[in-house]
Amino acid sequence: MTEPRVRPDPAFALLGLYESALPEVYGYLLARCGDRVLAEELTSETFLGAVAACRKESAPQVSTGWLIGVARHKLADHWRRKAREERGLRLVRDTEPETHDPWDEQLDALRARQVLESLGAHHQAVLTLRYVDGLPVGDVAACLGRTVNATEALLTRAKAAFRRSYEEKGGRDA
Numbered sequence: 001m002t003e004p005r006v007r008p009d010p011a012f013a014l015l016g017l018y019e020s021a022l023p024e025v026y027g028y029l030l031a032r033c034g035d036r037v038l039a040e041e042l043t044s045e046t047f048l049g050a051v052a053a054c055r056k057e058s059a060p061q062v063s064t065g066w067l068i069g070v071a072r073h074k075l076a077d078h079w080r081r082k083a084r085e086e087r088g089l090r091l092v093r094d095t096e097p098e099t100h101d102p103w104d105e106q107l108d109a110l111r112a113r114q115v116l117e118s119l120g121a122h123h124q125a126v127l128t129l130r131y132v133d134g135l136p137v138g139d140v141a142a143c144l145g146r147t148v149n150a151t152e153a154l155l156t157r158a159k160a161a162f163r164r165s166y167e168e169k170g171g172r173d174a
Helices: 012-033 036-054 064-089 108-118 121-132 137-144 148-168
Strands: none
Touching: 012 036, 012 064, 012 121, 036 064, 064 121, 064 137, 108 121, 108 148, 121 137, 121 148, 137 148
């Protein structure tokens, strides 16, 4: 009778990569969401999701690039949840008064980030994936779970909303 063989947990491959990949995954998420707490939460979800994916039969090769892809999907999931919540609360939500920061007149990058954060989650997602991450429209559509045509239409609306908001906040033509 042969002894049963114990297969090592494939998630251990992540353990060796964890220390080098953690700052890259966290930095990727922080640069796109601008919120430390959210970036930490999404980083945690990314590694938990990666462990679950590693344990599947057709587990992918573990790498930092693959973890960034998992993080991208976790961020897109967050934006979808946020968009659903906003739709549900749209009629009830009170708008918060805008705060005026004198740095906004001097730094266009800060104004652009502020404008992006003021947009709805679906507009933030499509603009970030397309212009910050530089993904082609087809890949953006796949990340958001939409068709290419629907994504192109969303991208057009998001750019128009960004331009209007940017100009209202005192920016030049976007």
